[in-house]
Amino acid sequence: MKPAASLTLVGAGRMGSALLHGWLKGPEREISVIEPSPRPEIRALAEEGRIQLNPAPSESSIIVLAVKPQQFAAVSEQAKAFVGPKSVAISIMAGVRLAQLSRRLGTERVIRSMPNTPGAIGQGVTVFTAPEGAKRTDLSAARELLAPLGEVHGPVDEAMMSAVTALSGSGPAYIFLLAEVMAEAGVAQGLPRDLALSLARRTVEGAAALMGESGDSPEALRKAVTSPGGTTQAALDILMDTGGMPALFRNALSAAANRDRQLSQEAD
Numbered sequence: 001m002k003p004a005a006s007l008t009l010v011g012a013g014r015m016g017s018a019l020l021h022g023w024l025k026g027p028e029r030e031i032s033v034i035e036p037s038p039r040p041e042i043r044a045l046a047e048e049g050r051i052q053l054n055p056a057p058s059e060s061s062i063i064v065l066a067v068k069p070q071q072f073a074a075v076s077e078q079a080k081a082f083v084g085p086k087s088v089a090i091s092i093m094a095g096v097r098l099a100q101l102s103r104r105l106g107t108e109r110v111i112r113s114m115p116n117t118p119g120a121i122g123q124g125v126t127v128f129t130a131p132e133g134a135k136r137t138d139l140s141a142a143r144e145l146l147a148p149l150g151e152v153h154g155p156v157d158e159a160m161m162s163a164v165t166a167l168s169g170s171g172p173a174y175i176f177l178l179a180e181v182m183a184e185a186g187v188a189q190g191l192p193r194d195l196a197l198s199l200a201r202r203t204v205e206g207a208a209a210l211m212g213e214s215g216d217s218p219e220a221l222r223k224a225v226t227s228p229g230g231t232t233q234a235a236l237d238i239l240m241d242t243g244g245m246p247a248l249f250r251n252a253l254s255a256a257a258n259r260d261r262q263l264s265q266e267a268d
């Protein structure tokens with residue numbers, strides 16, 4: 001059997017597969033994938049010789065952990081076999097801290113990142129953190145290897161990761177909720193449910209695309225569609241009133257960030 005590749009992916013689920021497909025489009029490198037139940041497309045890549053699937057363990061220069069956080073304790077035993085003194089471990093597991101990664105994997109060279117769901121289609125945003133004094137090569141490896149998920153920011157202070165989780169990690173769910181509640185409100189105004197849902201979906205998709213393309217700030221875009229005394233203004237007066245969206249979001253993000261801090265403590 002060939003030795004394990006220099007880049008090892010542990011967990012080829014939704015996010016892991018998105019990473020892998022991105023890497024395969026980049027510079028040629030030997031890639032190993034550790035995955036107990038590989039999807040057919042991952043098996044096909046192994047049959048084509050583009051990756052090694054579940055090779056015998058040996059030291060890998062970079063190991064990327066893309067399993068569920070609750071699988072980490074069990075997976076770390078197996079993953080350790082691919083980690084040597086010079087290995088860099090990059091985690092996309094929500095809430096697993098740098099110290100926990102180091103302790104379980106037996107290397108100081110660890111990167112912790114927080115992607116979000118649109119990463120599965122390369123449209124996400126990922127923030128990463130690294131130990132103080134991390135090698136520049138480790139930081140650039142993280143930037144390069146996380147790029148298939150979308151935009152990458154970092155390194156940030158690890159203390160910021162709970163806020164990152166609350167904003168961009170959980171954020172897509174807030175936008176899906178927005179589409180849901182807009183559709184419900186349309187139904188309440190007498191629209192058929194199907195039409196209300198289509199209008200809400202397309203409005204969220206279109207507004208996001210416009211924001212992405214224009215480069216203007218969200219505030220400038222909002223002001224541009226708000227004529228004084230008009231219909232949008234009437235709605236925004238309610239949405240932005242005391243107890244409206246600004247206050248609701250402050251409370252919601254605070255609850256998410258607190259929950260993240262609690263979860264990482266429980267994981268100790």
Ligand SMILES: NC(=O)c1ccc[n+]([C@@H]2O[C@H](COP(=O)([O-])OP(=O)(O)OC[C@H]3O[C@@H](n4cnc5c(N)ncnc54)[C@H](OP(=O)(O)O)[C@@H]3O)[C@@H](O)[C@H]2O)c1
Nearest residue numbers: 011013014015034035037066067068069093094115116117
């Ligand atoms: N999806 C998101 O939007 C999102 C956002 C932010 C962060 N993340 C983080 O990204 C990570 C991956 O999420 P995901 O949505 O890609 O999860 P997923 O689809 O469940 O992928 C995890 C994969 O790891 C496999 N696995 C289980 N045990 C393993 C082992 N011992 N060795 C190797 N692989 C093993 C799982 O196989 P089985 O299915 O057989 O268990 C599964 O295929 C999570 O830690 C999550 O916190 C995800």
